[in-house]
Amino acid sequence: MSSKTKITVAYGDGIGPEIMKATLDILEAAGAQLEYEVIEIGEQVYLKGISSGMEPGSFESLRKTKVFLKSPITTPQGGGFKSLNVTTRKSFGLFANVRPCKAFSPFVKTYFPKTDLVIIRENEEDLYAGIEHRQTQEVYQCLKLISKPGSEKIIRYAFEYARKYGRKKVTCMTKDNIMKLADGLFHKTFLEVAKEYPEIQTDHKIIDIGTALIAERPEIFDVIVTLNLYGDIISDVAAQVTGSVGLGGSANVGEEVAMFEAIHGSAPDIAGMDIANPSGLLNGAIMMLVHIGQPEVAEKISNAWMKTLEDGIHTGDIYQPTLSSKKVGTNEFAKAVIERLGQVPSSLIPAVFDKSATAPMQIKLSPVTKSKKELIGVDVFVDWDTERRNPDVIGEKLRKANADGLVLQLITNRGIKVYPGGMAETFCTDHWRCRFQTAGQSVITHKQILDLLSQIEALGFDFIKTEHLYAFDGVRAYSLAQAE
Numbered sequence: 001m002s003s004k005t006k007i008t009v010a011y012g013d014g015i016g017p018e019i020m021k022a023t024l025d026i027l028e029a030a031g032a033q034l035e036y037e038v039i040e041i042g043e044q045v046y047l048k049g050i051s052s053g054m055e056p057g058s059f060e061s062l063r064k065t066k067v068f069l070k071s072p073i074t075t076p077q078g079g080g081f082k083s084l085n086v087t088t089r090k091s092f093g094l095f096a097n098v099r100p101c102k103a104f105s106p107f108v109k110t111y112f113p114k115t116d117l118v119i120i121r122e123n124e125e126d127l128y129a130g131i132e133h134r135q136t137q138e139v140y141q142c143l144k145l146i147s148k149p150g151s152e153k154i155i156r157y158a159f160e161y162a163r164k165y166g167r168k169k170v171t172c173m174t175k176d177n178i179m180k181l182a183d184g185l186f187h188k189t190f191l192e193v194a195k196e197y198p199e200i201q202t203d204h205k206i207i208d209i210g211t212a213l214i215a216e217r218p219e220i221f222d223v224i225v226t227l228n229l230y231g232d233i234i235s236d237v238a239a240q241v242t243g244s245v246g247l248g249g250s251a252n253v254g255e256e257v258a259m260f261e262a263i264h265g266s267a268p269d270i271a272g273m274d275i276a277n278p279s280g281l282l283n284g285a286i287m288m289l290v291h292i293g294q295p296e297v298a299e300k301i302s303n304a305w306m307k308t309l310e311d312g313i314h315t316g317d318i319y320q321p322t323l324s325s326k327k328v329g330t331n332e333f334a335k336a337v338i339e340r341l342g343q344v345p346s347s348l349i350p351a352v353f354d355k356s357a358t359a360p361m362q363i364k365l366s367p368v369t370k371s372k373k374e375l376i377g378v379d380v381f382v383d384w385d386t387e388r389r390n391p392d393v394i395g396e397k398l399r400k401a402n403a404d405g406l407v408l409q410l411i412t413n414r415g416i417k418v419y420p421g422g423m424a425e426t427f428c429t430d431h432w433r434c435r436f437q438t439a440g441q442s443v444i445t446h447k448q449i450l451d452l453l454s455q456i457e458a459l460g461f462d463f464i465k466t467e468h469l470y471a472f473d474g475v476r477a478y479s480l481a482q483a484e
């Protein structure tokens with residue numbers, strides 16, 4: 001290789017500097033063609049008053065190198081600090097989180113020795129949009145945002161990944177039996193995209209039973225694609241059932257920039273003790289080498305790492321007295337891997353990485369077809385805590401509001417219909433959703449809504465939020481109330 005690839009490196013906090021040094025020592029010994037641009041991130045940057053945990057100049061480094069090898073960081077306790085990972089993912093469009101979860105039995109203890117799956121998690125939206133509000137004395141909300149292009153992009157990435165790496169099946173996981181619109185969009189998009197990959201098997205699991213199956217029979221899965229929050233949870237479940245969260249590497253991939261890291265935290269309680277396992281960050285670095293077009297070096301390191309496991313040279317987190325030959329610290333483990341460069345494991349399957357064109361996968365989205373959008377109602381959310389929270393009282397008062405036929409149809413509390421015809425046993429908070437539509441659900445105007453809100457205020461109510469109700473191509477595009 002004649003030229004070196006410049007990457008951005010962050011040593012992080014806690015055990016971060018130790019495992020980064022060990023990782024870079026291995027990369028250098030293996031002949032990785034790299035130049036480093038080191039940036040400071042994490043706790044010390046937060047404490048300077050920079051809420052993102054990364055100085056503006058560091059973002060410029062990532063913009064230039066487009067490759068980020070990152071150690072874990074510590075976020076100070078208390079409010080006012082943003083998640084550095086979430087900020088980086090969103091700022092650079094790192095829409096795909098890729099988590100390989102593979103068992104290395106018997107050298108790493110696991111009850112599921114056949115596990116070899118990859119979780120591909122949507123990385124930019126869902127509840128991680130971080131849009132939250134306190135609306136009443138009792139009720140807080142967090143908005144779950146799912147987009148059609150965001151869903152299609154991650155789903156196409158999962159199928160392209162499966163095709164590129166010879167995977168046979170892609171499983172979609174959602175909760176669309178409850179969130180029929182948001183998660184329903186993701187599932188529907190999955191079914192549409194799957195038709196373009198007939199050679200790949202597909203299936204769908206509701207996320208709760210899907211998570212249970214990962215914990216009980218992880219070997220039945222190959223590639224899993226899912227939404228942000230679910231992916232965050234099942235990634236750690238899958239890593240744990242393979243034997244250790246401490247071994248897992250992770251890639252966060254966008255169309256231009258990619259970030260590679262360990263999946264574990266900064267473990268400040270063992271910082272500086274030379275006992276941390278560098279394997280998670282090393283496996284992230286191996287993914288990075290494949291990404292930047294150095295798969296041969298990635299294979300050499302991965303095979304040496306597995307040979308080290310086979311030889312029983314283990315850090316304390318995976319040490320087994322009946323199997324391990326030697327308990328080592330961070331530096332000694334790295335030296336053991338370096339000594340085995342050029343060797344391959346004898347019982348574990350040797351690593352073989354894709355050596356075809358390594359340019360980032362280009363995801364082409366489907367053409368957008370505009371639907372006819374019609375405003376047919378409005379939900380007005382009200383903060384009301386008088387008259388013993390009797391739904392009939394608030395209902396009868398709000399029935400007096402009439403904006404040219406736009407009138408109260410029902411009231412819910414935490415999604416359950418309480419007026420008209422609610423049940424006396426239903427517990428109510430101080431947060432009420434009041435749905436207004438015309439008798440025939442005909443198209444309404446913004447002027448009618450403004451008139452309605454003026455009338456609601458005149459009736460003495462504190463409206464805290466509105467949500468417009470739309471139909472797209474004549475199809476209702478909002479949820480019905482429970483028990484409606």
